[in-house]
Amino acid sequence: MSSRPMSSPPMPPTPASGFRAAYRRLAPRLLVAVAAAGLGAGGALIWQVGAEAAHLAWALATVPVLLALFVQIAVALRRGDVGLDIVAALSMSAALAFGEPLAGNVVALMYAGGQLLESFAEGRARREMTALLGRVAFSAMVYRDGELRETPIAAVQPGDRLLIRQGEVLPVDGHIVEGIAVLDMSALTGESLPVRLDTGSEALSGATLVAAPFEMIASRPAAESTYAGIVRLVEAAQASKAPMARLADRYAVGFLVLTLALAALAWGLSADPIRALAVLVVATPCPLILAVPVAIISGMSRSARSGALVKDGAALEALARIRTAILDKTGTLTRGRPEITGIDVEAGFREADILQLAASLDQASSHVVASALIRAAAQAGLTLTRPVDIAERPGKGVEGRIGSRRVALGGDGYVRERCVATQAGASLSTVPAGTMAVHVAVDGRLAGIIRLRDPLRADAAATLDALRHSGVTRIVLASGDVGEIAREVGQTLGVDEVLGDLTPEGKVAAVRSEAARQPVMMVGDGVNDAPALAAADVGVAMGARGAAASSEAAGVVLLVDELRPLARAIETARRTRRIALQSVLAGLGLSVGAMVVAAFGYLPPVQGALLQEVIDAMVILNALRALR
Template sequence: MDIFRQHIANSLITIAGLGLLVGTALWWVDAVSYADLVWSVATVPILITLLVQIVNALRAGDIGLDVVAALSMSAALAFGEPLAGNVVAMMYSSGQLLERFAQGRAKREMTALMSRVAHTAMRYEGNALQEVAIAVIKPADRLLIRQGEVLPVDGCIASDVALLDLSSLTGESLPVKRERGGEALSGSTCAGPPFDMIATRPATESTYAGIVRLVAAAQASKAPLARMADQYALGFLALTLVIAGGAWLLSSDTDRVLAVLVSATPCPLILAVPVALMAGMSRAASMGVLVKGGGVLETLAKVRTVILDKTGTLTHGQAEVTEIKTSLAYDADTVLRLAASLDQASGHVVAAALIGEAQRRGLTLSAPQEVIEVPGAGLEGVVDGHNIVVGGNSFVRNRCKKGDDLVLLSTIDKTAMTVAVGVDGAVAGVIILADRIRSDAANALQALRDAGVAKIILASGDRQDIADNIGATLGIDVILGDLTPDGKVATVSAEHRNGPVMMVGDGVNDAPALAAADIGVAMGAHGTASSSEVAGVVLLVDQLSALSKAMTIAQRSRTIAFQSVSVGLGLSLSAMVAAAFGYLPPVQGALLQELIDITVILNALRALR
């Protein structure tokens, strides 16, 4: 359909251009009647096409300044000014091409995402490889990713190492190294040697498929500012008719009426706003921030209150071992190895953290035996002939009666996340873990304030003391802990009275609050699918600092959109007044209006920079 419309547009500008050239040549040799005929014939196809577009728009409940273009061409033919009609037809058809160029230029970074969808993949079938359509790939399938290939689905690295180009997802210019077990997102590119990958999601649920859906929805959306421009266009149409009618009443000069109409045609008020907003969305996408629509971009520019989740937003969302305190009988590696060996029988996230740390230290884990797990408390079992207990302080203390465990456990900060380890009835050590604050968190929050945010709130489901510690470190205005998902929604609702509210989170428990906010922002690089679906903004790059950059882009795009509307209105109105008083003939008015069109559109495209 787009190719057909492009063909029609090219044909129309060719007809108008040839008519203008041939008619001018005939006029030059004094064949005026033939010149008028050629100009008229060249105008009619453009006028008919325009009338069809207007009828279709009216059926859809839309009306705009295209009506003025049709009136001016019709009036030119009726009043015996075919040259003016041909000039308007030429300007209108060339304006259509200019509009398509501007919209295509503004969408470039966003549509580039959609062009990278993989269609096939190399899947292992036993010991052989077979090229299959990505639609048949299932979780747990083993795939071979060749150098230069785009990853077709989300998965985890099954080789020792993989080098991935994430530029299309996050804007990172340098390839990123991922080790065995690391995350591999669809849409990234193998920038190094081939590697094996285990699929974790089908193609329809993968990160890149979700991005493509979001981009399509963003491009199809219509922003409030764009709808406001439509309303301006309707008022401007009425004003055009009033000025044209006034010119006729004052002078009874059809040339003045025609000059007023062509001076208002085809002012791109309806186009300038969507071009500026699409340019802003495109610019944000190139920096790893996916904005789902022009309306979201507008609201992003006006946000004054930001509510932040803690885990995965201000912190990395993964517990890491920060310290191991031991009794005199054990060293840190021994305590960690025994605890991690027993934790191999547990599916708890803390167990995964201990196992991961042991593997990073190169420790050899033993198989646990006779394991008994008490959900939410800890587990006990046998490792290398020793009775091992791993869990909370009270759980371990109740099972260890030897040694000075009170002295060891009393040295631990009560706000820290701890795992106590007992060996053969005595407390052997305490492993301290933490969900580290992101290195860019403090600078990112300051950048939000610089972008106009007046109030920052931490809304966390963690204990209040942990939230207080994080909030005080980062200088957050209001710190709320122990919140349920409903509590986060209530926090968002309470802040609406202070202006547009933005909620930032990454988990399933954040989805209701993201939906309740004026703008929900999902940490999409590592967040859940549910949070990304309900959020208006998705951060594809795992950097909170990208959010303030997106706000700055949104503010600039909105300013440029308003500039385009006001400049277009002002210049067109001035030309119409001059035409009404006889200072601007029809042909010159049409040429001046085309110059206004070009100026307004080029101004809107500044949002790309």
């Protein structure tokens, strides 16, 4: 299997999109170079030739930046955006009109430099998310007709047996069937230490094998794999714009009006147009439109590094305001990795037979029970057979052929529908409360029931304590399980309220009831949780093992099979919002103060432009603190 770094998804860019990307990357550098060259040339000419030649050099160096700025303003106005680029254009135009080409050249250099600085800061802030896009596998080593062949990952199907070689990135999700996997999960979790997975464990796409090769059975097509979903979410996150950033755009309009009013007042009272020019110069550009995007992207990138992918800036801002957390039980507070507590069998079958057939079939399933069965079979020393003719109904069951036998497993109704005759032995008719049951049919005959129980996550109690420490004041357990089981879990963890026997509609009602009081977060992992995740102020999906529907509906996706990153993401969101507001208020305060000083004639245009660049650099560097 081959993999290589990518800066974008594996789709060839169109010539137009490639040109635009290249222009956005190179334009700030070219404009900075032109403005800097003009400033230097003017400085040399004023000593060797005279002021007139120097003024011409400074004016010529200002014009390219001004023209590029006019184009940028026109594009923004077509989108309905009115920003402080207009102030920059006015200040450069006024400098040329009032015979102050040096001030215009300095503003041009400072403006182009600010754009370059912002681009650098955003690139630094996006680094963790961009790194996630650079680990896409393009082919896999698949056993076909008894031979090992390199196959495009688009052709890999559930049930295919793959060989993963040292140094390769896992192309799809699957279950380990031979060998021990030692995987570098840092791209998904941020953890630097490798993870060891035994036979029967689930291995997630996007991890890198750092030890001996192993073999796995694919459980999902590549397009539905964990890592493919993460890539799609990262692309959407990078293209998003936070409400705080949109709010900054609205503030920018007010700041624009204030700038023009103060410039006009300074000119009217002093009859000196240079004072108006100085006011315009010192307001160019504005930290309001620089600091907020950088801080938001920094916070999103920091969360991704901690194992929580925040889809967009809106989710990050909403996460900062959360006060109530509603958590599903199964797969969220519990491990989502059931453990076998017993196997009931019909006459003519042995426990080992039932487990071997069920685990063999489940090699091609993505259900949470599959890993438990495969792991138990491996521990029992059972040899698994590759399944064929597989058909799965998500949430109901799976059927297929194991050797010469037709096997079906899943819920009671699903399995009995596939039985020629129904056997209802006493041993198969009763399942203890709180136990998950997997019914197994072989060749049209009900063969047995595998009983499992889902234990609490080891980090569940610590995570709830961390949530309270991060500012969550109310925690509710909402479960579709019977009330008795839900209450037992709730009492163990010390939640504020327990809601059991909930349908998906019931979970939505619970979310809306809590949201009427204060901002609410819903955490879940299954298809049945998707409506509640969408209804909450912030939906959080257990993306590493959860259903695709829950990941699509959620605003935050946990990239690992644990709750620990959630509390860190909330703390990061709160800190990011504080930093963004600090940057905006401090930057605007300094800018307004400098504008007043310039209006009274104490800050000439050239010095004002230099001062404003210092302010911009300060607020951008402050915004980057969200990365730490």
